[in-house]
Amino acid sequence: MTSVSGGPPHPGPWQSATVTGVCQETPTAKTFTLMLPEPCSFWAGQHVVVRLTAPDGYRAQRSYSIASAPSNAAELDLTVEILQGGEVSGFLNEAVEVGDTLDVRGPIGGHFAWDLKPALGVGGGSGVVPLMSMLRHARKLGEPDLFRLVVSARRPEDLYYSTEIQGPGTSIVFTRAVPDGHARQPGRLTARDLTTTLDGDRDVYVCGSTAFCDAATQLAAAAGVPAERIRVERFGFSG
Known part of the structure; x- marks a missing residue:
């Protein structure tokens, strides 16, 4: 039986992630593939925080679940649904393109992290x-x-x-x-x-x-x- 030891990883510092892929999942959602500076260890079910900073210094951040499977790579997928009046989701879905960078912190969450039990x-x-x-x-x-x-x-x-x-x-x-x-x-x-x-x-x-x-x-x-x-x-x- 597959098992894991210890608890789910805790969040590290903020990292600057590069958007390497954008995929339209549904008419109102996109999947963003992010490349981090170094591998990010996480459990399935955890999420990360994405932070946006405007030219005037204003910041907004939101939590998004990780869609990709845990791996030893520095790459992860986030699927974001655009919400009416959504400050961050709207910007991500309407403005972010391949090559852009986003501030990301994680992984976060323990209660919903899958421990590989059936x-x-x-x-x-x-x-x-x-x-x-x-x-x-x-x-x-x-x-x-x-x-x-x-x-x-x-x-x-x-x-x-x-x-x-x-x-x-x-x-x-x-x-x-x-x-x-x-x-x-x-x-x-x-x-x-x-x-x-x-x-x-x-x-x-x-x-x-x-x-x-x-x-x-x-x-x-x-x-x-x-x-x-x-x-x-x-x-x-x-x-």
Whole structure:
């Protein structure tokens, strides 16, 4: 069984990261590939803080989950959803290009960091980002069943990582519209969506909006998952 020792890494100093790639994930989200001056050790599920500094010295910063799998490289991916009125997310999505630099500090977070025990991730919308780090890590280790994933998206065009996310142990729930050939009819997440991928030895990682997390947590509890084995990370408006 794959395992890790010790706790998740703590944040280091601020670093100047170079943007080496920009990918349009959905109509309202982009993935930014950042190259740090030196390797950044992190656990899947952790996040970093991105800081912007205006010419007049004004600063704004926001936290964004890491989407890439842990590695020994100095490269990491952040997927950022543009929010209406979002100060930082708007600038990142509308102005940042390859070759630009961003101030980054991390990794941060211990509660939602995946310890490589068998787990099920349940993500809604942009809440899939830290869970994608976990899924990628399990696949990279050659143990895809170590981490299973149920992800909810409104429509096919709203699904993050659409060309990569599908595979064994992954279920996709569309709530508004489905692509041709999709077996499940559109509708909200149900207990059945979890029980078909859940067994008694798995922790559950839930990430999304407050309403989504509350509903998914109730479904996991109803499926018999003890409260202490459910970890939740709620995404609120952070701009």
